[in-house]
Amino acid sequence: MNGKWLLRIEDIDPPREQAGADELIKDALIAHGLLWDEDVIYQHNSHERYEQALTWLRANGHCYFCQCTRKQRLANPKGQSCACAQLALNPQGCATVLRNTDAVHEIDDLALGRVSFDEQCKDDFILRRKDGLYAYQLAVVIDDIDSGVTEVVRGADILPATAYQLALYNLFKQPAPVYVHLPLVMGDNGQKLSKQNHAPALNNEHATDNLCAALETLGLRVPSYLNNALVPDILDFAVHNWSVALIADNGHAFDNRIDA
Template sequence: MYIGRFAPSPSGPLHFGSLVAALGSYFQAKAQSGRWLVRIEDIDPPREIAGASSLILKTLEAYQLVWDGDVLYQSSRLTAYQQQVDQWLSSDDAYLCECTRRQIKETHGFYQGTCRHKGLMASGNQAVRLKVTHPISAFDDQRYGSLTIPAGLVHEDFIIKRRDGLFAYNLAVVLDDIYQGVTEVVRGADLIEPTGRQISLYKTLGATPVSYLHLPLAIDDSGNKLSKQNHAAGIDLTNPVPTLMNAMRFLGFSLDDHMAGSTPEELLKWGVENWHLQQLSDALKIKPPFSNDAL
């Protein structure tokens, strides 16, 4: 069975770009008679806004985006993350690293394995890095096709637990997707860059990687990605139909004006029946740049 998911972080209300990602993952799952899960990725408290989790769920309900099963909160999975980190540390598949972001930027911007053979003992303010034994140089995207990963990232031992003691996104998302049985990840094209690391994690864990579909990004008038960090406005909960129609048009649907009189349920049902990947914006054919900002 197809299992997809929408996994927002509670760092603010859902904005238009978030709605696009939610709809893309919902249509892809429901068009294949699959399950659509919702996961709240609440493992970065400094970036979280009080009440955002409940507001996100309330917004999904207002847009009639009904999820299957219970909502999974990543904060309930901290023990599982730590157990995996401890297992890799004890088997020498991971190690402590004391390198700072500044030091790494001074060495061509990529981590050079400086601490890999130091055998550092825990003393606080250290990250945990996984030894990359399954380097990924390219992967296939359902819409972009084959994507090549920059050479500097392919063999880079990456962080699975941060210096501040918080678990890294790549570790948590892969462990949770395996735990929930996710078969395909549908998300914004801004998350193409860490995909190679995530596939490497699947292989290290002896699990079959999911397939990936990256969606076009909504941008503001200045050409910046709509995001909570850029203070994108939350979407309207009281009158969802106009925003829902705009988001569906952004995903390539041709909607007649008379459909403005539809309910959200009717629009979503029509969307599921008419969804196909070929409708996605030609913007997807422009491969976004990779970056190395997850140190």
């Protein structure tokens, strides 16, 4: 797209963070020739911006304080606010929840086409948790707006959250980015390759093999003349030959496995 590619470390949940994980991410990107533009953005530096956005949403009547437990929230009928929405609760010990009165029901995704969200998209959702941590939905929208993000490419596991994020874009009267949600690469056990599922980390020593496997999974066959190519050559080939249509064509048959 001839734009900039930004690197943001989403460190808004300190209790779940592993020390040094950001350095491992950066090392893996560098080894694979994926060099970002501009300084790395850390979400822990943006708390003031998140609070500012919350203050604006509250002042405009878009939020309420909720004392429900997670279990109570899950038991709440779909698309309906909990009883807290009618109470003027004290913010202390409460989550800040968005009244999702203007829910977004569908998007046009460049890889998946028109996607309709299920009833869950009408649910109110948490912007700031009881423990004071900011929710991903709020942080990601504020940071994308502040960075002027125009294209978002991410895993389809985030797709349901897109409805909530678009609801926030609408409230902030900001243009939403174009989305490309990629089908997930699954392991033999049918689970996505992730830390939580104990998938092995990428081996940075095998960067060229990893890139070729990733490209084939993304629908681009790497020609044999690139068998012994270097990382920059493979990326150059990919930039000139890959298009999102390759995903749209075979995106739903995504059961390839990438060997780490």
